[in-house]
Amino acid sequence: MRAPSSDLPLVLDNVSLQAGATTILDRLNLTITPGAPTLIVGPNGSGKTTLLRLCMGLAAPSAGRVSWGGRVDSKPVRRAILFQRPVMLRRTAAANVAYALAQAGTPRRERAARVAVLLERVGLFDLAQRPARKLSGGEQQRLALARALARDPQILLLDEPTASLDPAATRGVEEIVLMAAQSGIKIVMASHDLGQVRRLAGEVIFMVRGALCERAPAAGFLDHPTTQEAAAFLRGDLVI
Amino acid sequence: MTDQLSAWQLILSGDAALFAIVWLSLAVSLSAVVLAALAGMPLGALLALTRFPGRSVLVVLLNALMGLPPVVVGLAVYLLLSRSGPLGGLGILFTPTAMVIAQTILIVPIIAALTRQTIEDLWAEYRDELTAMDVGPAGRMMTLLWDARFSLLTALLAGFGRAAAEVGAVMIVGGNIDGFTRTMTTAVALETSKGNLPLAMGLGLVLVAIVLAINAAAWGSRVWSERQAG
Amino acid sequence: MAFRSSSLALAVLFGAIVNFAPAGAEDRSIVVASTTSTQDSGLFGYLLPIFKAKTGIEVKVIAQGTGQALDTARRGDADVVFVHAKSQEEKFLAEGFGVKRFDVMYNDFVLIGPKSDPAGVKGKDIETALKTIQAKAAPFVSRGDRSGTHSAELALWKQAGIDISASKGPWYREIGQGMGAALNTAGAMNGYVLSDRGTWISFKNRGDLDIVVEGDKRLFNQYGVMLVNPEKYPSVKKELGQSFVDWLISAEGQAVIAGYKIDGQQLFFPDAEKKGS
Numbered sequence: 001m002r003a004p005s006s007d008l009p010l011v012l013d014n015v016s017l018q019a020g021a022t023t024i025l026d027r028l029n030l031t032i033t034p035g036a037p038t039l040i041v042g043p044n045g046s047g048k049t050t051l052l053r054l055c056m057g058l059a060a061p062s063a064g065r066v067s068w069g070g071r072v073d074s075k076p077v078r079r080a081i082l083f084q085r086p087v088m089l090r091r092t093a094a095a096n097v098a099y100a101l102a103q104a105g106t107p108r109r110e111r112a113a114r115v116a117v118l119l120e121r122v123g124l125f126d127l128a129q130r131p132a133r134k135l136s137g138g139e140q141q142r143l144a145l146a147r148a149l150a151r152d153p154q155i156l157l158l159d160e161p162t163a164s165l166d167p168a169a170t171r172g173v174e175e176i177v178l179m180a181a182q183s184g185i186k187i188v189m190a191s192h193d194l195g196q197v198r199r200l201a202g203e204v205i206f207m208v209r210g211a212l213c214e215r216a217p218a219a220g221f222l223d224h225p226t227t228q229e230a231a232a233f234l235r236g237d238l239v240i
Numbered sequence: 241m242t243d244q245l246s247a248w249q250l251i252l253s254g255d256a257a258l259f260a261i262v263w264l265s266l267a268v269s270l271s272a273v274v275l276a277a278l279a280g281m282p283l284g285a286l287l288a289l290t291r292f293p294g295r296s297v298l299v300v301l302l303n304a305l306m307g308l309p310p311v312v313v314g315l316a317v318y319l320l321l322s323r324s325g326p327l328g329g330l331g332i333l334f335t336p337t338a339m340v341i342a343q344t345i346l347i348v349p350i351i352a353a354l355t356r357q358t359i360e361d362l363w364a365e366y367r368d369e370l371t372a373m374d375v376g377p378a379g380r381m382m383t384l385l386w387d388a389r390f391s392l393l394t395a396l397l398a399g400f401g402r403a404a405a406e407v408g409a410v411m412i413v414g415g416n417i418d419g420f421t422r423t424m425t426t427a428v429a430l431e432t433s434k435g436n437l438p439l440a441m442g443l444g445l446v447l448v449a450i451v452l453a454i455n456a457a458a459w460g461s462r463v464w465s466e467r468q469a470g
Numbered sequence: 471m472a473f474r475s476s477s478l479a480l481a482v483l484f485g486a487i488v489n490f491a492p493a494g495a496e497d498r499s500i501v502v503a504s505t506t507s508t509q510d511s512g513l514f515g516y517l518l519p520i521f522k523a524k525t526g527i528e529v530k531v532i533a534q535g536t537g538q539a540l541d542t543a544r545r546g547d548a549d550v551v552f553v554h555a556k557s558q559e560e561k562f563l564a565e566g567f568g569v570k571r572f573d574v575m576y577n578d579f580v581l582i583g584p585k586s587d588p589a590g591v592k593g594k595d596i597e598t599a600l601k602t603i604q605a606k607a608a609p610f611v612s613r614g615d616r617s618g619t620h621s622a623e624l625a626l627w628k629q630a631g632i633d634i635s636a637s638k639g640p641w642y643r644e645i646g647q648g649m650g651a652a653l654n655t656a657g658a659m660n661g662y663v664l665s666d667r668g669t670w671i672s673f674k675n676r677g678d679l680d681i682v683v684e685g686d687k688r689l690f691n692q693y694g695v696m697l698v699n700p701e702k703y704p705s706v707k708k709e710l711g712q713s714f715v716d717w718l719i720s721a722e723g724q725a726v727i728a729g730y731k732i733d734g735q736q737l738f739f740p741d742a743e744k745k746g747s
Contacts (some may be wrong), residue, residue: 058371075372087369089470090387099383103373131469151373323546323703331705333547334501334532415501416531418514434510434650435675 006069007078007154009033010036010055015064017210024050026210027064037177037187039218041194043239047210048190055188056081080153084090084160086144088132091142093124096132100147111200118146122176138169145176156180158189162196164173174200194234196225198222206230208239248442257419263449265423268336268410271401272343273351276399280348281392285353285381286361299356305349310342311408317342318412334415339423342409348398354395358388390462397458404451422449499528503540503548505618506648508693509533511577511668511737514601516730521717527710535648537616543567543696546703549711552718554618554693558657571718572719575727575738576692580670581624581683582653583662591662596686597630604632607641609661611652629688653679660727665692668737693738695719701705718742 010032017025025047040048054066055077060145068074089096097115106114119125123144123161132143141161148156162170175213177200183188191197197204201218214227233239276384289301321333332338362384369382407425414421416430424447431440510645518529532542540562542549549662553559562568581599585697589608591599593612603610613620627634645655649669657677695715700706717723
């Protein structure tokens, strides 16, 4: 049994990240609490990916502090992340999910059943024995979701998961994300697609040049942005 | 020409002495590959995944040791196993066991160095996912080694090729004893020194054909495996 | 599933490796350090099965040059030495590495050269032939490997009054290899080479080579056998080794040696006296 601990609230306290001379994140202050999905938008290079990696614990800040449920330096027990291009282990789809379950500490005798449940949830039950590397892009992303959900996360981070997918595959992924949100998982997702923001978001975080520019409920942000940059971005201008 | 044909005739007629030589060559080299893999793969994976002072020196050294001259390894092992040497009490000089030991030493660097490169490349790809799944150090090594298995098979074949082809080490530590430690390569060397060049060439071609067959089998098994697991 | 079949393969291979584990004390075998020319003549292939059938002892022959064979015994890695360079053997004995030396058999050396005989030495005695070869700087191949044949060659140069280390030029090619290789090299460069008759008779790659000098008493090649001294190396298989020595010099062993023929020609002439030195 895992120790009852929480990765929420996720707090970034005056966080900066430098890579050499470049500032990627600039004095970010952010708190993520349970609730509706938070979508992160912004031009390329605004730091969305780096922010997500920091939230996951894959990167460490150069200054400031990241804490999960009050703990600093915590192992990623109740959180999971999805990348734009997931890495499939060289084995079947079912084995990939079983692997994630094993890493998350699921006892061996429960694994088979959990694998079936998770594959069903992401619509891959019939492809269980297919080699994961032979799945289509959309199927692979759904498998990555199954792996992430295997960890029973409180918070699910996603970095532009549908950027390379066609609309049908995108819809498949979005449905699963919404289901996860409805079951109480906090979604934090970077997106390039304003339509997706409209479909999924509870609130929006808008980033420019490594700083948090605007944060507002979805409808408010999309229809009545308060900052100039946000307005320019929504218009389709290049925000430099 | 007739002597060259005679080598093939011997194979086809099932000549016992020739089969014993072929069997010994394969048994010695394959055993060496298995042992070298057990030692070299974890070593290579460890080098790929850890960082410590002096690591780059070790990597360069390992790469350089891929070119260890077989005859030097043979000599070193001979001096170790000789009755007047430190391990003489084991009494294993001039036996197939000594040949396996010498060949294992010879090919561990090859397998370790190639494993290191393969795992290092794969780790760059898998790093985020495995860290995100909170996989521990031992788990990383096992997962990467298993996922890299097709590339690692090539490393094993490289090691096997080196072992099956060498003559210096097995000649010195085995003694090329008729019916006991004579392998295909030492048999070729012997027939050449006796002046039986066509027979030597025939034997050599038989060896090449066998190594080719093994590589073909490995390729086939890889194709089959990939179909199962991608 | 693939994992399980790999484990099975591993288990099979380990089984094979275990088969290689050195045999226990019941193992009736000895290691004999001998020379490549004796091996190449085919004598062992003929002699050893007969010995094994009689005694059940497996004889493992390590064939090297005489110098190397004696060194192998000096390191304790052989039970018996069977070589053909009396001066080197006597030195070995004097150093305490051998128990007793017995004459076993002799064969002879022959001078081999191109049929065209560019140096014009055919039919001469060996001393004159060597002097002529050196004077005309005709290509000559030397074993150069401290073998019995090499020792004999050096002794012959000395007897001919030639200091070969001083007067050797590019015509004198030391190859550091066995008799077959030396014959191959001589054939390839149309040169002369000293060979034992046994290797020459069974040598198949003759090309243009033939015997140019033979029968000279100075070309006599004596073989000796010694048990390696168990006081130096307790691991020496004393009883089994002594059985081999005893059999070689026994009437039966000597008859077998005389019985070995290639193309109807006897190669080795038994001459054991049994008293040894």
